[in-house]
Amino acid sequence: MNYFLLTGFSFIVGTVVGLTGIGGASLITPMLIFVFNVPAAIAVGSDIVAATMMKAVASISHWRQETLDTQVVKWLAFGSVPGSLLGVAILHLIQLYGWSLDSFLLPSIGAMIFFVTIAGLIQLILTTFAPNLSLPSFPTFDLETTNGKIKTVIIGFVLGCMVGLTSVSSGSLFALVLMTFFKLDSRKLVGTDIAQAAILLGFTSLGHLSLGTVDWHIVLPIWLGSVPGVLLGAKLCQLAPQRSLRYLIFVILLAVSWKLIHSA
Numbered sequence: 001m002n003y004f005l006l007t008g009f010s011f012i013v014g015t016v017v018g019l020t021g022i023g024g025a026s027l028i029t030p031m032l033i034f035v036f037n038v039p040a041a042i043a044v045g046s047d048i049v050a051a052t053m054m055k056a057v058a059s060i061s062h063w064r065q066e067t068l069d070t071q072v073v074k075w076l077a078f079g080s081v082p083g084s085l086l087g088v089a090i091l092h093l094i095q096l097y098g099w100s101l102d103s104f105l106l107p108s109i110g111a112m113i114f115f116v117t118i119a120g121l122i123q124l125i126l127t128t129f130a131p132n133l134s135l136p137s138f139p140t141f142d143l144e145t146t147n148g149k150i151k152t153v154i155i156g157f158v159l160g161c162m163v164g165l166t167s168v169s170s171g172s173l174f175a176l177v178l179m180t181f182f183k184l185d186s187r188k189l190v191g192t193d194i195a196q197a198a199i200l201l202g203f204t205s206l207g208h209l210s211l212g213t214v215d216w217h218i219v220l221p222i223w224l225g226s227v228p229g230v231l232l233g234a235k236l237c238q239l240a241p242q243r244s245l246r247y248l249i250f251v252i253l254l255a256v257s258w259k260l261i262h263s264a
Contacts, residue, residue, distance in 0.1 A: 001036055006218070007225035009035065014229020019236055019245055024226060025051060025167045026113050027249075030256045033106070038218065040105035041091070044167040045213030049205045050222040051167070054230065055198040062191030069188050071143050072152070072178065073195045079156025080163070080174075080200045087164020088207030095211070105166065110260030112168040117253040119176060124246055141181045155181070156196075164204050 009031055017024045025047055032043035062068045094104055142148040159173050175193045178184050184192055208214050 001038075001217070003217070003221045006036060006221040010222045010225030011229040012225075014226030014231075015233040015236070016245075016249060017226070017230055017233060019233040024054075026116060026253055026256075028222060028226070029109060029167055030113070030260060032218065034256075034259070036218075038215075039102055040109065041101040041211075041213045042215050042218070044105060044109070045205075045208035045211065046215050046218040046222070048163075048167045048201055048208055049214050050219045050226070052198065052201040052205045053219075053223055054227055055194050055201060057227075059191070059195040059198040062194060065191070067188055068191035068195045069182070069184060070195075072182055072184070072192050073199065075143055075149050075152040076156040076174070076177075076196045077199045079153035079158075080160030080196065081203045083157035083160025083162075084164035084200055084204040085207055086157075087161040087166075088204060088211060090161075090165060091207075091211055091213075101213075107261045109166045109168055110257045110262075112162060112166045113253055113260065114257035116168060116173055117250050117257060119173070120246075121250045123176070124243065124250070128243060138180050140183055151181075160200055160204075163200060164207065167204075 010028065013024055013027045013031065016027065028050070029040075029043050029047045032038040032047065033040055038046070059068070091101060091104075094101055141151050143152065155177055159177070162168070162173070174196060175189065178189055178193055205214070
């Protein structure tokens, strides 16, 4: 494997993430599979560990700035952490019974990317062409009540399991949940999303390390490329045409998801 090329591609992906906010796993995992011919299981595990490092650093920064909601992070984590471990346990069972992890993961990752992309694309189209459209409002989860806490844990568990299985959506789907059910202001939305993802991916990483699906020769180049890329993208985001970039990335992700689903 050409590790300099991997670092360079990871830098490009990191820049795209910094520019658009679209999740890195949706781009890095397919890149590892199709460009560098990494087995799907290794791609997922290595990507999760690399993302954990990046998001842990970012979440510490947001915690110091007080730009996250610790209550939301805590109750989502109560659900997402065991959910992610269940996802990894399912992978353990698949491996234990001698089934192919790659034949299971390729369509699973493709389906997750497709689902996340469609959800993001619908949201983008509505905000672009129908900004004043009145849609039915979703209930707000009140974490001061037992009912609100239970619903938060359940949603965290379901999404956590998806992340444990595929590495995709630790940020994208959780961000939709935060906007829909918690009505967080933009100042705290990003920090809360990053912090819960750091906790979720941290525990998921332990599971993949035990599964033997983490290659540190892949993790380190991804980290070296994506971290400065994210920082550059964040600086350039005020200059770039956001909506045009997002539409382009969504089209690419739809093509990638279709390829993954039909590669098994």
